[in-house]
Every structure is written in structure tokens, then in C-alpha cells.
Amino acid sequence: MSPMNRRAVLLGGLAAAGAVTLPSWAHARTTAAAPPIRDPFRLGVASGDPLPDSVVLWTRLAPAPLNPDGLGGMPDATYDVDWEVATDEAFTSVVQRGTTATNRALGHSVHVEPAGLAPGREYFYRFRAGGHVSPVGRTRTAPAAGAAVAAxxxxxxxxxxxxxxxxxxxxxxxxxxxxxxxxxxDYIYEKPSGLPAADKVRRLAFDEETTTLAHYRARYGQYHTDPYLQASHAATPWVVILDDHEVDNNWNGSDSPANSARKAAAFQAFYENMPLRSTARPSGASMRLxxxxxxxxxxxxxxxxxxxxxxxxxxxxxxxxxxxxxxxxxxxxxxxxxxxxxxxxxxxxxxxxxxxxxxxxxxxxxxxxxxxxxxxxxxxxxxxxxxxxxxxxxxxxxxxxxxxxxxxxxxxxxxxxxxxxxxxxxxxxxxxxxxxxxxxxxxxxxxxxxxxxxxxxxxxxxxxxxxxxxxxxxxxxxxxxxxxxxxxxxxxxxxxxxxxxxxxxxxxxxx
Ligand SMILES: [Fe+2]
Incomplete structure (x- = not known):
């Protein structure tokens, strides 16, 4: 398939995949104790931090992403999330699969770090939770250290x-x-835009500055609903860092208690919503990025x-x-x-x-x-x-x-x-x-x-x-x-x- 056709198939697939139940996952199961949920994959999928043998696979379960409580419409329960990595988009050649659990402490986010992948190659991945199958993402591993790379x-x-x-x-x-x-x-902005109302192309779900974990989570939830942003995450691994607006305009390393509570909330929401490795998981107001x-x-x-x-x-x-x-x-x-x-x-x-x-x-x-x-x-x-x-x-x-x-x-x-x-x-x-x-x-x-x-x-x-x-x-x-x-x-x-x-x-x- 030419690169152009492959891209078209991928993008077409991304738009439709949420509605498709793929053959090998036809018998989707739910965690016994967890209440049923509507389609939890409304934030799409992402991958990031590629290494020669591994890449982070991400999603976050959120059937109602805009809920101002930041919980995305997820019940207070632990959900098992199945994941698969294949060398082809149709998942006829699955190279790894597994199950991971997530809950409210993680904002129902999922960060899978498969090991033992081959260097410098393309992979496809997807998730399954509560009987629903996610869109398909495409990712790649980094070439082996020292390998000759043409481009x-x-x-x-x-x-x-x-x-x-x-x-x-x-x-x-x-x-x-x-x-x-x-x-x-500046993946998100903590403050509403300063543009006059007539110049804004769309509105925030809640038009206020984010200072709490609930609101940071909900702000990311809204951003992740954008179809172009979802397509970008699903097509390519990302390497992300944050700047000021993921927390507060022009913030710095000095700390007051209020500052540090806000930073802890902002870091937690950032981690939950980005394809980052567990080494970046925040501890209070500190995170190794x-x-x-x-x-x-x-x-x-x-x-x-x-x-x-x-x-x-x-x-x-x-x-x-x-x-x-x-x-x-x-x-x-x-x-x-x-x-x-x-x-x-x-x-x-x-x-x-x-x-x-x-x-x-x-x-x-x-x-x-x-x-x-x-x-x-x-x-x-x-x-x-x-x-x-x-x-x-x-x-x-x-x-x-x-x-x-x-x-x-x-x-x-x-x-x-x-x-x-x-x-x-x-x-x-x-x-x-x-x-x-x-x-x-x-x-x-x-x-x-x-x-x-x-x-x-x-x-x-x-x-x-x-x-x-x-x-x-x-x-x-x-x-x-x-x-x-x-x-x-x-x-x-x-x-x-x-x-x-x-x-x-x-x-x-x-x-
Ligand atoms: Fe900016």
C-alpha cells in the first residue's frame, strides 16, 4: 500500500473504529464487580516516549469527558483494560497483549509500557474495557542505539x-x-482565552480558571475530544513536556502551600492525560519530566x-x-x-x-x-x-x-x-x-x-x-x-x- 493510501485507511479507521468490534476481540468482557459503562474511549488513544524496545500506550476512560467533577462519567470502581499490540492494522499479527487495571486515583487513565518490542518499527495498538473497543492507534519504536538511520x-x-x-x-x-x-x-490553558467573545471559535465547558484536580482533569478531557488532536495522537508517538499554562501563567519553582497544592493537581492531571512513562508519575508537587x-x-x-x-x-x-x-x-x-x-x-x-x-x-x-x-x-x-x-x-x-x-x-x-x-x-x-x-x-x-x-x-x-x-x-x-x-x-x-x-x-x- 502506498503511504498515501495507508494514511487514508488509518484516518478513516480512526473515525470509525469506535463503532467496530474487531474479530479477535469479539467476546469483550467486563470486570465482574464494575458497573457497566457507555463507550469510555471518547478521548481517543495515544502513544509516546519511544525507546528501541518499548513505547508508552495511553488512553483514559471517560464516557462523559466534560463533567466538571473531572471524573469523566466513570463510576467509582476499578476497571480492567485489555490492550493489544500488533504489527498490522487489522490485528492479524498480535505480538503482545495484556490487561491492566485503572481507577479514580489515576483518573481512569491507562499507561501501558510493553517491553521487548523490535527497534525501529511500526506497531498498531488498541484497548478494550467494559465491552467497548477503542480506536486503533499507530506508533513506532526508536531505532536501536547506534543504528544507521537514513531520516x-x-x-x-x-x-x-x-x-x-x-x-x-x-x-x-x-x-x-x-x-x-x-x-x-501549553497543551491546555488554565485560564479562559483573553479574546473577545465574538472572536472565540468555541467555548470551554466551564469558563473559569483551573485550580483544582477536578477542573484540570475536565479541561484535558475537553481538549482530548478534538478530532484533529485525537488523530494526531493516534497516528504518531509524541514526546511531551509542559510549560506554564498546564499549571499557571509564568509559574516558577518557588513554593507557597497554595502553589504547591495547585501544582500537585496540575501535574497529576497532566500525567493522567499524556502518554508518559511511570517514571514521570508525580509525587505531590514534584514530577520528573x-x-x-x-x-x-x-x-x-x-x-x-x-x-x-x-x-x-x-x-x-x-x-x-x-x-x-x-x-x-x-x-x-x-x-x-x-x-x-x-x-x-x-x-x-x-x-x-x-x-x-x-x-x-x-x-x-x-x-x-x-x-x-x-x-x-x-x-x-x-x-x-x-x-x-x-x-x-x-x-x-x-x-x-x-x-x-x-x-x-x-x-x-x-x-x-x-x-x-x-x-x-x-x-x-x-x-x-x-x-x-x-x-x-x-x-x-x-x-x-x-x-x-x-x-x-x-x-x-x-x-x-x-x-x-x-x-x-x-x-x-x-x-x-x-x-x-x-x-x-x-x-x-x-x-x-x-x-x-x-x-x-x-x-x-x-x-
Ligand atoms: Fe502559549
Missing amino acids: LKYCLASCQQWEDGWFHAHRGMVADDPDLVVFLG YRDFLWGGLARFHMLDTRQYRSAQATGSACGPYLDTGRTITGAAQERWLLKNFEQHPATWDFLGQQVFFAQRDDDGDRSTCHAPDSWNGYAASRDRVTKGWIDRRVPNPVVLTGDVHRHYAADLRLDYWDHGDPIVGSELVVTSATSNNPGAPPDSTWYARNPHVKYSQNKRGYVRVTTTPREVRADFRVISDVWEADPAKVSINTDASYVIEEGVRGLRRA
């Missing part, structure tokens, strides 16, 4: 406020058929958590706190982990997936003022230590992957941004928002003259498609013609600009 295609996405637009970005990513989706934060992945000998991904351990944001524009070497955006332990990892070079490309703008941005040409305290600008000493880490440990081909700012950017990285001749160390690809609004004025020619390391910016909604080969990384900055138009036939998704980084050559080149 890795992944998509970057971030910032998808529900009311601000339709999720065409996910439709576009599914059509691009990537090996991986890397989601860089930073981790690394290898894609054979081609690519390594370090996924950072720049929220949980950061010093409080600087305020004002006096540079003292911005430059203070005692302040940190990563925390000491994560920084040690990262710099230690930099000593080994198992792959051609070294990607640093993280939340906020890494390169320096200077808004006024005045060295005595500092800006953007929520980004790495506000933690310049942390940025210096990471940049020196790449240089001193001779990390090959570092590329930072960023979300947060609701605008595409491509930038080169250097140690001293004020010296426009300072050698280029690496590059940064910043993905715009999938939907979230950006009211800010775009950079003008004066701004670019002050920031010559920034090569490109585009104030439209979209995602970035990154094709990685042993010879180059190519970033296609994809833009959506109109996120306020629901009809996909009236919405185009195009490449606005492409940039290439050649292996062994530092810096971006417009393609």
Missing part, C-alpha cells in the same frame, strides 16, 4: 488554546506523516523542564538579576545531568527540546537594560553554562527546539550576542502556536539589525516540520491560512520558509 521526520508544536482556533495544525501534522511529534508545552531519547545514531533529544526548578522571574529592566550567576532556569541537578550527557556523543544531531526562547533578544539596543524575564534572557548565566557546555564538551551539531512565544523564529546561537562576529555555536528553531493568539507587534528591520543572529520570524499560527538526515536538518515553517475557519476545505497549510543546517557547519541557511 527522521518530526513535527514541533506548542500552544493550543481551545477557544482561539481550530486545531488544523494537527490535521497538517497527520498529513505530513511524521515519525514523531514533539510537543513543547526531564529525560533524553536516542533515535539510533542520528539524533539525540534532551527534553528539559525549565519551569519546575527555576528561580523566580526577574522584574523590571535593570540587568542585575537577569545576569546573576546564582540564578537558574534548570535547577542545579538538571543542569548537572545535561552537562554530563554532553560528554557523550552517541548521535550526529543534538536536539535540546525545551519551553522558552533560548537566544538573546534585545529590544532596545541598550546594553544596560534587560528584557523577557520569563525566557532564558532572564537566566543569562544558565544560558552561558549550557552554551559553554556545548563548546567545551564538543557537542556535535546542537539545535534548540522552543515553543512559548506564539510566533515562528529561526535563530543562530552564540556565546556573546553583543559581539556580532562571535562564532556561531548552534541554532534554535522556535515553533509558533497551533492556535493561541499573538497580539504583539512583529519584529521590524531595526529589531533585526540589533539581533542579527535571528534570521526569521513569522506571526502566523502553525507548526514546524523537521527532516533530519545524516547530512542536514531541514526545518519547514508551516503556517495555517486561517485558524478561525472550521471548514478544512477552506483552510490551506503551507510552508512559509525553510531553513537548513548542514552537518558540521554551524548556522542556518535559508533553503
Whole structure:
């Protein structure tokens, strides 16, 4: 079957699969003691964190996803959930199956981590609970460590406020058929959109700020009902990190008791709703999200958590706190982990997936003022230590992957941004928002003259498609013609600009 046909079958299958009872699972059973439930698979299925022998398989039982109690319409009972992994979409060749239990303490979420899968191959999976069969998901394992890999295609996405637009970005990513989706934060927004009511394309089920576990759960429940988002999860494994809006706008590592109760609720709901490994399961207001992945000998991904351990944001524009070497955006332990990892070079490309703008941005040409305290600008000493880490440990081909700012950017990285001749160390690809609004004025020619390391910016909604080969990384900055138009036939998704980084050559080149 051609890739195009296979995709069509898969997407058609996803739409219909909930209604289909597949042959080998014809005799669906229920847990003896658990009350009957309506179709609990309304949030779809997902997979994530691919390793060479394993990938996380996720679903969450929720026959009534919008219930404000966050319980998704599930009775207070333990349910057995059967799962299967096959090498074909028809499940004629099942390679693993099992049963796992879930209950209210887990928000009736399911995280299965099958082991012993083959490296670098495609799999299909599905679940069964209460006599219902889930849609079919497609996933893949990472290639074996060190394996020669001809190409890795992944998509970057971030910032998808529900009311601000339709999720065409996910439709576009599914059509691009990537090996991986890397989601860089702001999967949900805790606050209702600031857009005027007339500009919102749809409404939240409860139009208030989430602060409780019930409301965080229900907010994720609503997001997961989006058909394009479901298709995106079902088509490709995701690697996810969170940013601020999964908890609260611009939160940081400092703690009050109220803060910490809210964080615990937000982390729990995030874990329940994402295809994360059990190593990420939160313990109160703490969760281990930073981790690394290898894609054979081609690519390594370090996924950072720049929220949980950061010093409080600087305020004002006096540079003292911005430059203070005692302040940190990563925390000491994560920084040690990262710099230690930099000593080994198992792959051609070294990607640093993280939340906020890494390169320096200077808004006024005045060295005595500092800006953007929520980004790495506000933690310049942390940025210096990471940049020196790449240089001193001779990390090959570092590329930072960023979300947060609701605008595409491509930038080169250097140690001293004020010296426009300072050698280029690496590059940064910043993905715009999938939907979230950006009211800010775009950079003008004066701004670019002050920031010559920034090569490109585009104030439209979209995602970035990154094709990685042993010879180059190519970033296609994809833009959506109109996120306020629901009809996909009236919405185009195009490449606005492409940039290439050649292996062994530092810096971006417009393609
Ligand atoms: Fe955002």
C-alpha cells in the first residue's frame, strides 16, 4: 500500500473504529464487580516516549469527558483494560497483549509500557474495557542505539488554546506523516482565552480558571475530544513536556502551600492525560519530566523542564538579576545531568527540546537594560553554562527546539550576542502556536539589525516540520491560512520558509 493510501485507511479507521468490534476481540468482557459503562474511549488513544524496545500506550476512560467533577462519567470502581499490540492494522499479527487495571486515583487513565518490542518499527495498538473497543492507534519504536538511520521526520508544536482556533495544525501534522511529534508545552490553558467573545471559535465547558484536580482533569478531557488532536495522537508517538499554562501563567519553582497544592493537581492531571512513562508519575508537587531519547545514531533529544526548578522571574529592566550567576532556569541537578550527557556523543544531531526562547533578544539596543524575564534572557548565566557546555564538551551539531512565544523564529546561537562576529555555536528553531493568539507587534528591520543572529520570524499560527538526515536538518515553517475557519476545505497549510543546517557547519541557511 502506498503511504498515501495507508494514511487514508488509518484516518478513516480512526473515525470509525469506535463503532467496530474487531474479530479477535469479539467476546469483550467486563470486570465482574464494575458497573457497566457507555463507550469510555471518547478521548481517543495515544502513544509516546519511544525507546528501541518499548513505547508508552495511553488512553483514559471517560464516557462523559466534560463533567466538571473531572471524573469523566466513570463510576467509582476499578476497571480492567485489555490492550493489544500488533504489527498490522487489522490485528492479524498480535505480538503482545495484556490487561491492566485503572481507577479514580489515576483518573481512569491507562499507561501501558510493553517491553521487548523490535527497534525501529511500526506497531498498531488498541484497548478494550467494559465491552467497548477503542480506536486503533499507530506508533513506532526508536531505532536501536547506534543504528544507521537514513531520516527522521518530526513535527514541533506548542500552544493550543481551545477557544482561539481550530486545531488544523494537527490535521497538517497527520498529513505530513511524521515519525514523531514533539510537543513543547501549553497543551491546555488554565485560564479562559483573553479574546473577545465574538472572536472565540468555541467555548470551554466551564469558563473559569483551573485550580483544582477536578477542573484540570475536565479541561484535558475537553481538549482530548478534538478530532484533529485525537488523530494526531493516534497516528504518531509524541514526546511531551509542559510549560506554564498546564499549571499557571509564568509559574516558577518557588513554593507557597497554595502553589504547591495547585501544582500537585496540575501535574497529576497532566500525567493522567499524556502518554508518559511511570517514571514521570508525580509525587505531590514534584514530577520528573526531564529525560533524553536516542533515535539510533542520528539524533539525540534532551527534553528539559525549565519551569519546575527555576528561580523566580526577574522584574523590571535593570540587568542585575537577569545576569546573576546564582540564578537558574534548570535547577542545579538538571543542569548537572545535561552537562554530563554532553560528554557523550552517541548521535550526529543534538536536539535540546525545551519551553522558552533560548537566544538573546534585545529590544532596545541598550546594553544596560534587560528584557523577557520569563525566557532564558532572564537566566543569562544558565544560558552561558549550557552554551559553554556545548563548546567545551564538543557537542556535535546542537539545535534548540522552543515553543512559548506564539510566533515562528529561526535563530543562530552564540556565546556573546553583543559581539556580532562571535562564532556561531548552534541554532534554535522556535515553533509558533497551533492556535493561541499573538497580539504583539512583529519584529521590524531595526529589531533585526540589533539581533542579527535571528534570521526569521513569522506571526502566523502553525507548526514546524523537521527532516533530519545524516547530512542536514531541514526545518519547514508551516503556517495555517486561517485558524478561525472550521471548514478544512477552506483552510490551506503551507510552508512559509525553510531553513537548513548542514552537518558540521554551524548556522542556518535559508533553503
Ligand atoms: Fe502559549
